Amino acid sequence: MTALPVSEAGLDDAPMTLADGLFRDRVVLVSGGGSGIGKATAWMMARLGAKVAICGRTAERLLGVETAFRDRGWPLLAQTCDIRDEQAVESLFDAVEARFGLPNILVNNAGGQFALAADKITPKGWRAVIETNLTGTWLMMQTAAQRWIAASRGGVVVNVTAANERGMPGIAHSSAARAGVVNASRTAAVEWAPYGIRINCLAPGLVDSGGLSVYPPEARAGFHRANPQRSVGHPWDMAQIIGFLASDSARYVTGATLTADGGGALWGDLWTIERPVFFSDTQQEAADHVS
Ligand SMILES: CCC/C=C/C(=O)SCCNC(=O)CCNC(=O)[C@H](O)C(C)(C)COP(=O)([O-])OP(=O)([O-])OC[C@H]1O[C@@H](n2cnc3c(N)ncnc32)[C@H](O)[C@@H]1OP(=O)([O-])[O-]
Numbered sequence: 001m002t003a004l005p006v007s008e009a010g011l012d013d014a015p016m017t018l019a020d021g022l023f024r025d026r027v028v029l030v031s032g033g034g035s036g037i038g039k040a041t042a043w044m045m046a047r048l049g050a051k052v053a054i055c056g057r058t059a060e061r062l063l064g065v066e067t068a069f070r071d072r073g074w075p076l077l078a079q080t081c082d083i084r085d086e087q088a089v090e091s092l093f094d095a096v097e098a099r100f101g102l103p104n105i106l107v108n109n110a111g112g113q114f115a116l117a118a119d120k121i122t123p124k125g126w127r128a129v130i131e132t133n134l135t136g137t138w139l140m141m142q143t144a145a146q147r148w149i150a151a152s153r154g155g156v157v158v159n160v161t162a163a164n165e166r167g168m169p170g171i172a173h174s175s176a177a178r179a180g181v182v183n184a185s186r187t188a189a190v191e192w193a194p195y196g197i198r199i200n201c202l203a204p205g206l207v208d209s210g211g212l213s214v215y216p217p218e219a220r221a222g223f224h225r226a227n228p229q230r231s232v233g234h235p236w237d238m239a240q241i242i243g244f245l246a247s248d249s250a251r252y253v254t255g256a257t258l259t260a261d262g263g264g265a266l267w268g269d270l271w272t273i274e275r276p277v278f279f280s281d282t283q284q285e286a287a288d289h290v291s
């Protein structure tokens, strides 16, 4: 696959198939917009004319994007917010409304997990990942929907989940949370259709964002091999799919989950933690295990 740029200057020039001005004057809120997929999405939306708001827990990350947007003359609101905190979520939406008006599009991208064998995950660790990826995502989409319904306006939600239907050893907590988001999105898509609200999920496979640095180097070294394209994806790939799902081109798409994983779900073994000998490939390793 053709390499895509990772630098901010690269995001300015990254090739795009979406039409110029596609999101002109639309208000787009991107959670986790200070890094990785969220940052690429914020950039793409700004290039397409949107007024962008981003949030995350770390002020420095947001500041980096704020500076870059100011240099380019792009409007941006950046606010720290832990999406698990319902008061913080309300304040975030208040701030976006005060600055730009009610968002038209919510990109619910913030999330993540730590990799750990399922039998080792503590109750606190389980709660941290479920509250981040399921509860936090839910609070954001419900808050958006409540405000759209109150204003008699439609809106679009794109939830970023993960392509883990086949199971992904090391992230049982995150797999549970993402399945919850996918299923909640299906039901909400039905309940909120009368209000003109669309909700879809993007389930990325492995994407070469800084986020992958939370996985051990040995696991990362094998990521590209567990994929028929022998490659990981790029945040810009995800951004453009989010752009499609958020656009009117996808107006007849709701309650769906689009998997973008280079075919990873179809082939290859992905271990985010050390692979137990039981699953070894070589005869010698297997024999060692049995003896
Ligand atoms: C490859 C698969 C595809 C997906 C790829 C991606 O998503 S790439 C994008 C990836 N990007 C990201 O993943 C980035 C975002 N991810 C995160 O910020 C964290 O993973 C989070 C979701 C846990 C945040 O929750 P938080 O702010 O509440 O975090 P906290 O630090 O306060 O921990 C709370 C509790 O969780 C537990 N625990 C935590 N870490 C470990 C560990 N390494 N080991 C063991 N346990 C761990 C521990 O119990 C801890 O409590 P303790 O023992 O300290 O009292």
Ligand SMILES: NC(=O)C1=CN([C@@H]2O[C@H](COP(=O)(O)OP(=O)(O)OC[C@H]3O[C@@H](n4cnc5c(N)ncnc54)[C@H](OP(=O)(O)O)[C@@H]3O)[C@@H](O)[C@H]2O)C=CC1
Pocket (backbone or CB within 6 Å): 031, 032, 033, 034, 035, 036, 037, 038, 055, 056, 057, 058, 059, 061, 081, 082, 083, 084, 109, 110, 111, 112, 113, 132, 136, 160, 161, 162, 163, 203, 204, 205, 206, 207, 208, 209, 210, 211, 212
């Ligand atoms: N990269 C990959 O291979 C894959 C990624 N994904 C998912 O895609 C999304 C984006 O990940 P990616 O860009 O790769 O990695 P990053 O780690 O760069 O992005 C995660 C973002 O979420 C923010 N975030 C995390 N927790 C919270 C919280 N509680 N409240 C507010 N913001 C939060 C982080 O900011 P901060 O820490 O400052 O809060 C960060 O900006 C995540 O949901 C991730 O799990 C799914 C499958 C594969």
